[in-house]
Amino acid sequence: MTDLAAVKAALKTQAVETPSWAYGNSGTRFKVFAQAGVPRTAQEKLQDAAKVHEFTGVAPTVALHIPWDRVDDYTALAKYAEERGVRLGAVNSNTFQDDDYRLGSICHPDAAVRRKALGHLLECVDIMDATGSRDLKLWFADGTNYPGQDDIRARQDRLAEGLAEVYARLGDGQRMLLEYKFFEPAFYTTDVPDWGTAYAHCLKLGPKAQVVVDTGHHAPGTNIEFIVATLLREERLGGFDFNSRFYADDDLMVGAADPFQLFRIMYEVVRGGGLSARVAFMLDQCHNIEAKIPAIIRSVMNVQEATAKALLVDRSALAAAQAAGDVLDANAVLMDAYNTDVRPLLRQVREEMGRDPDPLAAYRRSGWAEKVVAERVGGRQAGWDA
Amino acid sequence: MTDLAAVKAALKTQAVETPSWAYGNSGTRFKVFAQAGVPRTAQEKLQDAAKVHEFTGVAPTVALHIPWDRVDDYTALAKYAEERGVRLGAVNSNTFQDDDYRLGSICHPDAAVRRKALGHLLECVDIMDATGSRDLKLWFADGTNYPGQDDIRARQDRLAEGLAEVYARLGDGQRMLLEYKFFEPAFYTTDVPDWGTAYAHCLKLGPKAQVVVDTGHHAPGTNIEFIVATLLREERLGGFDFNSRFYADDDLMVGAADPFQLFRIMYEVVRGGGLSARVAFMLDQCHNIEAKIPAIIRSVMNVQEATAKALLVDRSALAAAQAAGDVLDANAVLMDAYNTDVRPLLRQVREEMGRDPDPLAAYRRSGWAEKVVAERVGGRQAGWDA
Amino acid sequence: MTDLAAVKAALKTQAVETPSWAYGNSGTRFKVFAQAGVPRTAQEKLQDAAKVHEFTGVAPTVALHIPWDRVDDYTALAKYAEERGVRLGAVNSNTFQDDDYRLGSICHPDAAVRRKALGHLLECVDIMDATGSRDLKLWFADGTNYPGQDDIRARQDRLAEGLAEVYARLGDGQRMLLEYKFFEPAFYTTDVPDWGTAYAHCLKLGPKAQVVVDTGHHAPGTNIEFIVATLLREERLGGFDFNSRFYADDDLMVGAADPFQLFRIMYEVVRGGGLSARVAFMLDQCHNIEAKIPAIIRSVMNVQEATAKALLVDRSALAAAQAAGDVLDANAVLMDAYNTDVRPLLRQVREEMGRDPDPLAAYRRSGWAEKVVAERVGGRQAGWDA
């Protein structure tokens, strides 16, 4: 028996962080299709993010990306966000778009490039001080494209050295979230390719260093919920970058490609005590061909639905079937929760939170989309600047 | 016993087509790293391609990409190429970079977009008439990112209709090479995702429609040499887009990731009678971080080395071991050829062709790299314009 | 708007064929865990299959595997089945377990082995004559483990020759279903590795030759619903071998690993007019560690649930969103159907069919499991005899 009041309470306190860059243009190496109404500034991204929170009620923070969101006054930016009902979240570094980073950043063979990259990372911590952000999210595009191109092990040494300097700079209450990725843009080796590598580095750094799981960054067939369960057990799960994929790092809306997988992941989060502030639930998606704000609202709702189903699992029945070694019954307990249509429950939760039960319809009715198309004319639309 | 004279004769007549776009800038969605000296015009790309042929002796043609290589006078462009010792090869269409193509081109749900795409394809045949190119290479980025986004089957109907119109326009001696790709930039369905789909369409179109195998466009673990053998048996192998990959469509130098696979592919080509003008051997690569011209020279040499090894297979010994069901001996015959160091043989072949035995060293000595860096200043470097 | 009466009518006429071998023991190369009560004869397998039909109402036929189900009198076996409320379905050949088949069967380099295999296939058609089966299901373990081991193309020639002889033997109303498989037990080449190869052979044989899609037999990431849509469009989809997998050919319960994929497949079946007698819906699973009969009941229910959801898709709303190019709305229409809890509807359908609304509970109450454990003592349990 699940306690419905507890389920609803948990759903009401859920928080999904949306990324500033998802509101801007994005695409593939073949083409970036620009969309009308896309923000041109960090402030306009925050406006859009505020809309997502307004209609969902569970997206209170916004991740920044430096330099894409660079401003003169981060304190003012934080205030700008708060005036619109949201807060600034994780700061994401970028050490892959300067010409100097062709062969890597903090793993680069040239010490001067490594120093430059390190400078950027330390600047990001300065920004965190100003914004009050807790988390520095580190994703490194570092790697090699050809066997022999660089020394695999020496790059690990450089990585460890760079991370240690950043770690030393972290203040109280600040964390470093280290992201791993199977491949891309490096096509032979990636310097942090899997959770094991990220975990090994975090272990040596200390408790403020935590692993972040991007759901699209694994080899085909990888059991992601196993990694989630393991990292929670090791107390090293810092957060998620949610998205979904059929192939590589497709960055589709979370829950769009394999909603059952998302449910299994959220079940391990619930089971491992991860539905707490200790774990950051972030989106990291690209809405290349679909409207961005509604896609983000939909993504937040998908996370909610998976969480609701995970919370509905009858854990005592499950434990009993597992202890009895009854494979089919144990599986059935899990599937019962998954097969439940939780949309009515979530509509109710939203109403109890004073929100519209149907966030997408409410957003459409709001006229925001038409407004920004009309007003955001001229200037340079935000994007990846690749 | 292999006939060394025949091997050398085959190697001397080998022809690898280099793609104009490989001489320009390329990158990933994260960053395009520009390189000094990169061509700014179709003519400058032909200059570079002529250098590759000058030093290898086996790269006599250059593939064009429209609109990246659009010029006012294609007859003049063909003449420009010939004056530098090369010829224009396949014409590659582009139906993925116009804003109208966000949801596809000839598979798009809107008939107006389909007509526009078709117009471009027919324009490409016009260009072939002017350049004397034999092959129209068709790669479609068409597909969908989300389940339900469009009707899978209706898109096939539209595809068939569009291809039929292009096919009808082909002149005598002209061919359509239909390329398939597992995924990217579409992330849920791709309208021509595998050789079976390309083959089924070609069958209905007629003998001028042939399948092109891009070695980086397959699901993980796919046995590409099996596809090559099958398409040769079906007389539907039109050509190759050579490159190599560890992960997805990485577009690394052919032979760089799995030289043994390249050898197995070339063995099936030799065994199936495909080492002839009927099959187009083309490169399709991106030299994102390495120097472009030497990378292309190296790629051509890699194809040569794999071909030489394939030609050295003792086919009568192989047939005998196969007929006897001797697994280890049959494998050993193949491996003997693969394990042979064919570089001395190829140096000899080059000398007999009046070329330098070491193309890379000769290229370096030529001063071309320094010359273009000095001269190609200003203007807009060629690239994918994504 | 979906027509609920039509949905229920379609669900009532659905037919899922269960495989005789799924009632016997199975396992991996590491271990076969025997289960108490497992059938020892073809007749006992039919008893179990009859129970599955009794409790689900939609599993009226049973696939045979020769020689595992070899009996002296197939007419009597058919009668035995009918007396228990089921009928004999497809006949599955086995050309992989005789010592002669170490290097293949109808693709073997030795003509004597090929003749032996052909003899077995023709015997299977004789059995079909006796059982009244419509479909001969052909899966070939043929392939090679090492490069060079045999000639890829010659094996295709042998395959074509053998299939042609079998095809010529088919009577009116009989069909040949050709199954493809990515790999296993062959580990380098498989002679029918993908749908394209199966399709190409079927095309040459004639309309009685149809492709069968085993949902576990694809490369990682392959879009199976695309293949289903394509084969239906080509009128070459003969049927399914349903199961599910996370990795290779895991043969888990259908719908257990990726229920959303199963739904997408069933949607393409519905959309392509494949929910008809023309397409055989068969299970092909291994219940290595779970109780077999309940696992098969559960699998049948999983197919029903996916079918119900597919039937509930609001196709006119979907078509409208697709035509408008509204990516999110089109996706949402599909997801609405998927997110619906169809279990109440199916309980109602079962009641209207005069069955228990909860097949698993009814089966458990029936005491069949205890009965067969008590009675099926001694003798040799059925299995793969590997």
Add this chain to the structure above:
Amino acid sequence: MTDLAAVKAALKTQAVETPSWAYGNSGTRFKVFAQAGVPRTAQEKLQDAAKVHEFTGVAPTVALHIPWDRVDDYTALAKYAEERGVRLGAVNSNTFQDDDYRLGSICHPDAAVRRKALGHLLECVDIMDATGSRDLKLWFADGTNYPGQDDIRARQDRLAEGLAEVYARLGDGQRMLLEYKFFEPAFYTTDVPDWGTAYAHCLKLGPKAQVVVDTGHHAPGTNIEFIVATLLREERLGGFDFNSRFYADDDLMVGAADPFQLFRIMYEVVRGGGLSARVAFMLDQCHNIEAKIPAIIRSVMNVQEATAKALLVDRSALAAAQAAGDVLDANAVLMDAYNTDVRPLLRQVREEMGRDPDPLAAYRRSGWAEKVVAERVGGRQAGWDA
């Protein structure tokens, strides 16, 4: 410049351990093809292994598998081996073939089963005491087939507990090698699925716990040499189980599927100082369709060839090119070594070691194959007993 004398010296001291089970019958879940002359006892396996060492000179030890090699007197078995010129190597445990292990062994939900499995593991250490083996190789088939079947995290707790008990039992100079595997026979979760999990457990256990890398146990596309470099850097690489694969855990001859990958792995071994007694180089293969002893000889030679090429890499030239950021030159230095035909060098090494330069020819001439076929008649051939 490489020091040829040093290369030869290294090659002469190389040691590849062959596994007793590779001399017995093996197969897939579909069929085990028995071969004439296969050993019936542990002693006969040692006879065959001694032949492999006799003809290669670099296969001085033989891995045991308990219970497949269970004997009454292990001291006598060790003596038997030594009399034939070989020694007993790693002891491999088996906790997957007893009926009790259907749902796992030391991760099983039932404490009684866990105790039984633990008893077996401790027995293996007893055997090591008798045989003088240094390494206990632990591979666990533990895992689950269905979501919900068991609690992922609780299984990790049980695993940690069991490993700790075994670790405590290890004597001075004894080690525990923990093997990970992506999947099979478990098809949903595997309790030690990747190097990260094995590493995390080893870290907690202590320095005698080391990770073993089976080259066939990774997700598609995984960069194995990166893992090797990382584990060497972490001083946690205990050894290899060598084999090769195109798809899953195919267990083909090492070097047969991707000889370039094997070279890259051996290069990281050489570069990381792993070509020492600290790392155990073991084969773990299945010769399902090919003659076993020659296949093992060939495998040993393949490891030698890859090692020779790795040793021939001009490391100072490589370091210079890497430091200069010259992608193509650095890659070329590596490829130069790979493209070298090292077979003449290895023939010379063998002659200097007093062995025949051509191990396979020498083995064939020896008449051993004919002798064992004639003599090993009757009894029960060794195999996996699955």
